[in-house]
Amino acid sequence: MDHILDMNDSELEHYRDVLDDALTQLALYDARGRTAQQVVALDQQAVGRLSRMDALQNQAMAKATQRLRDQDRHRLQAALARINSDEFGYCVECGDDIAKERLERAPAAPKCLSCTRG
Structure with a gap:
């Protein structure tokens, strides 16, 4: 298994490019998700009770998704x-090298597999 010390x-x-690209994608998803997180109107004439409940559920899901993106x-x-x-x-836990294979799959991985598994 290759070790990080061999990295040029x-x-x-x-x-760095992979991580920057992922951050750019998150920013695009944030922009798309803002509308779904807006306050749901209380106007019973414009929106029926079930439609409002659906809108509230969609809003809650959008906020949960935003927390995951954060x-x-x-x-x-x-x-x-x-x-x-x-x-x-x-x-970050034991200080050992993280395998390049792991970093290729998950470049933001902060821990080696041993520490991740516990």
Whole structure:
């Protein structure tokens, strides 16, 4: 298994680009999700009771999805910070190398597989 110590500048730049692209995608999803998170009108004449309940449920789901995107954004930004501080590819828990295969699948992974599994 390859270790992070073998990583060169172009590989680090590759991970930076992947993380930046993921953050850009999250920003696009945020823009699309804002409408679904808006306050649901109380006007019973314009919207029936069941339609309003559906709208409230959709709003709750949109807010939950936004929270998940916020968590993803935090993980991606933390990975970029690790790249900038030369700590990328090292487990935040034990300090060992994170396998390149793991980083290719999940570039924002903060832990090695051993620590992730517990």
